[in-house]
Amino acid sequence: MNRPASRFGWPAALLALLLAAPTGRAFVDDALSFAYEAANPYAERGWIIREDAWGGDLGQGDKKAVTAQLFRGNSYMFFLATDIDGAALRVNIYDAEGNLAESKSWQRGRFAYAEIKPRSTGTYYAIVEVISSPKERTGWALVYGFQRK
Amino acid sequence: MISCTRAALGTCSTTSFLCFILPGSQVKFLETVILRLLLVLFLCLGTALGQKPDKTIDLGQFPAETVDNVVIPVPSEIFTVLDKLGNPNWRGELGPEENYPASPNRAQVALLLGTVIADGFVAVEAEDSERVKKIGRNVLTLAEAINVRKSVVARSNSIIEKADAREWNAVRRELDGALQDVSQAMLELNDAQLAQLVSLGGWLRGTEVLTSIVKDTYSRDRAELLYQPMLVDYFNRQLDQMSPRLRRQQLVGEIRKSLGRIGPLVKKSRPSEISEETVTEINALATQMVELIRAKAG
Numbered sequence: 091m092n093r094p095a096s097r098f099g100w101p102a103a104l105l106a107l108l109l110a111a112p113t114g115r116a117f118v119d120d121a122l123s124f125a126y127e128a129a130n131p132y133a134e135r136g137w138i139i140r141e142d143a144w145g146g147d148l149g150q151g152d153k154k155a156v157t158a159q160l161f162r163g164n165s166y167m168f169f170l171a172t173d174i175d176g177a178a179l180r181v182n183i184y185d186a187e188g189n190l191a192e193s194k195s196w197q198r199g200r201f202a203y204a205e206i207k208p209r210s211t212g213t214y215y216a217i218v219e220v221i222s223s224p225k226e227r228t229g230w231a232l233v234y235g236f237q238r239k
Numbered sequence: 240m241i242s243c244t245r246a247a248l249g250t251c252s253t254t255s256f257l258c259f260i261l262p263g264s265q266v267k268f269l270e271t272v273i274l275r276l277l278l279v280l281f282l283c284l285g286t287a288l289g290q291k292p293d294k295t296i297d298l299g300q301f302p303a304e305t306v307d308n309v310v311i312p313v314p315s316e317i318f319t320v321l322d323k324l325g326n327p328n329w330r331g332e333l334g335p336e337e338n339y340p341a342s343p344n345r346a347q348v349a350l351l352l353g354t355v356i357a358d359g360f361v362a363v364e365a366e367d368s369e370r371v372k373k374i375g376r377n378v379l380t381l382a383e384a385i386n387v388r389k390s391v392v393a394r395s396n397s398i399i400e401k402a403d404a405r406e407w408n409a410v411r412r413e414l415d416g417a418l419q420d421v422s423q424a425m426l427e428l429n430d431a432q433l434a435q436l437v438s439l440g441g442w443l444r445g446t447e448v449l450t451s452i453v454k455d456t457y458s459r460d461r462a463e464l465l466y467q468p469m470l471v472d473y474f475n476r477q478l479d480q481m482s483p484r485l486r487r488q489q490l491v492g493e494i495r496k497s498l499g500r501i502g503p504l505v506k507k508s509r510p511s512e513i514s515e516e517t518v519t520e521i522n523a524l525a526t527q528m529v530e531l532i533r534a535k536a537g
Contacts, residue, residue, distance in 0.1 A: 138315060138412070141419050155301045158310035159470050162463060162510075163320035182292040190294050210510040213469040215298065216310075234310065238319050 120173030121145060122231035128201050129169045129233050137167060137235040145231035148220045156216040156232060160208045164236045168216050170202040172230050177223035179230055186213045197221070309473050311438055313415040314360045314445055317464060321364075324461050327452040329365035334358045334444075335533070336370065339377055341384035346488055349433040350532045352381040352421065353440020359398065359414045361448055363407050371402035371410060378417055385433060390424035391417050432485060435477045439494070440532060442474065446501075447529050450522035454515060462513040465521060471502045493531055497524045 122143055133139045144156050160166055170181040180202045183192040191214060195204040208214065220228045321327070339355065342348050355377050362370040375398035382391045394417040401409040418441060425434035446465070453461040478486070478495045485491050501524055504517050 140313065141416055142423075144310070153301070155298070156310060157469055159312050159467050161312070161316055161320050163323055164316060180292070184296055184298070186298075188296045188298045190292055190296075192292075195292065211463045211466045212510050215301075217296065236316050236319070238323065 121171050121229045122233075124171035124173060124200060125169050125231040125233045128171055128203075129167075129235060132167060132169075132235060137237045139233060139235040143231055143233045145229070147227040147229045148218070149227055150220050150223050153217055153219045154230075156218060158214050158216060158234070160206065160211070160214045162208045162211045164238060165205065165207045166234060166236045167203065167205045168232060168234045170204075170218055170230060170232050172200050172220075172223075172228050174200070174223055174225050174228050177225070177228050178221040179228070180219050180221055181232065182217050182219075184215045184217060186215075309469070311442075311470065311473070313418065314357060314441065315411050315415050317445060317449065318360055318364065318411065320464060321449070321452065324458075325456065327364075327455065329361055330367070332361050332448050332451060333365055333367065333370060334361070334529075336373065337377075337533075338373075339381060341380060344488075344490075345385050345433060346436055346485055347490055347532065348381050348384045349425075349436035350440035350443075350490070350494075352378065352385070353418070353437040353442070354444035354529055354532055355381060356414055356418050356421075356437075357441045357444035357448070359417075360411065360445070363402075363410050363414070366405070366407065368402040368405055372399045375399045375402065382421060385425070385430075386428065387421050387424035390420045394420055432477075432481050435474075435481075436491075439474050439477070442470065443494075443525055443528050443532070447522065447525035450518050450525060454518045454522055457515045457518065459511050459513070462515075462518055463510050465513050465518065466505060466508070466510040468502070468506050471498065471505055474498055475502060490531060494528050497528050500524055 122145060125143065126139070129137075129139050146154065148154060158166075166183075168181050168183065170179050172179055177200060178197060179200070180195070180197045181204045182190060182195055183204050183206045185191040191208070192204045192206045196202070204216065206214065216232065216234075218230060218232060220230070334354070339351060342351075355374055359371060359374040359378070362374055375395045378391060378398070379388060379395045382388045382395075394413050398410055398413045398417070401413060418437065421437055422434040425431065425437070449464060453465065475495075475498055478491065478498065481491065486495070501521055504521055504524075505513075508514065508517060
């Protein structure tokens with residue numbers, strides 16, 4: 091059984107985000123907590139959740155691309171979260187040609203999720219988007235995990 | 240009765256039949272619940288229908304500043320795939336059994352630390368607990384040389400303890416964690432460039448092992464694991480942006496040159512078409528770089 095990464099990984103992930111995201115730090119911290127909270131049940135189901143994370147803040151309608159090297163033979167999941175009540179975000183996975191490549195995705199309240207079983211090894215893009223938000227800037231955090239297909 | 244009347248005349252006729260079978264207060268409660276459920280359902284449907292992702296996007300619409308986040312895979316991601324591709328001779332891939340002395344050259348130590356952590360993964364695959372324990376101690380020595388010992392003490396102890404118990408999955412997770420802890424500690428010390436060298440060292444040693452395994456029993460499926468154009472570009476960019484002091488170092492300069500030769504080899508093929516010759520060429524370059532890193536440690 092895999093250990094839920096957040097038990098040990100939060101401080102490291104938080105530090106990474108603090109160093110990587112000079113703006114909107116406070117809400118990124120909370121967004122990260124929400125993202126790990128949402129990902130934890132998956133860790134208990136055999137997913138290995140990475141101990142580092144990605145984050146920042148975006149305006150409504152803004153998008154951000156997170157580039158990832160994914161390997162055929164693994165499954166990957168991306169969990170996106172925000173701490174802003176009433177905000178809606180989404181994450182979708184595209185291949186290097188810009189084709190939607192995910193096998194599953196959903197958006198529920200402050201959380202969004204996308205899963206992919208890559209058809210080939212290579213570069214993929216997790217596109218993070220703030221669909222709506224009561225705030226001008228919305229902090230977000232993205233964690234990802236993988237497991238054998 | 241009032242509730243019944245409200246239900247019958249009210250906003251939602253679906254609840255009106257309830258007044259025949261339930262007392263008024265319960266009907267009111269149920270009516271509220273049903274109305275709320277319908278509202279939630281309506282909102283969910285609206286969200287689902289209105290926010291379907293585009294089937295294709297123009298990646299050109301993302302200027303450079305929106306794609307600065309690059310996810311470097313942890314070694315476990317590659318080893319989980321390798322697990323499924325037969326039983327390679329992992330013992331044959333183990334590196335030299337050495338105790339690396341601390342060196343004053345921090346760039347070299349950072350690169351070496353990355354290769355040693357990658358060695359840990361090979362030792363796990365070979366299920367060689369003594370070697371894993373030795374690697375755990377080497378990690379500590381090298382981390383001390385670049386002032387990040389404190390951040391990996393717990394990991395190192397855990398690696399040794401779990402190797403003793405032959406809990407291989409747990410050792411893998413601790414090795415992944417050690418790589419990340421070292422990088423975080425270096426970022427904390429404003430030493431991001433050294434953190435990148437640790438990652439690069441790990442990637443080079445991982446690539447050496449991977450290419451060696453693939454060329455031993457070549458198949459397109461195995462060779463596809465080497466299709467990592469974004470990573471090669473990323474490491475090249477990192478080296479290009481390093482301080483002149485680091486770039487002037489002979490070791491860093493040699494690695495920069497060799498990495499520049501790996502890029503076109505990876506990119507010239509489609510993912511499923513990396514040839515045996517290409518694998519051999521990449522292996523030769525990676526082996527040469529890893530030997531150089533180790534030689535500078537001697």
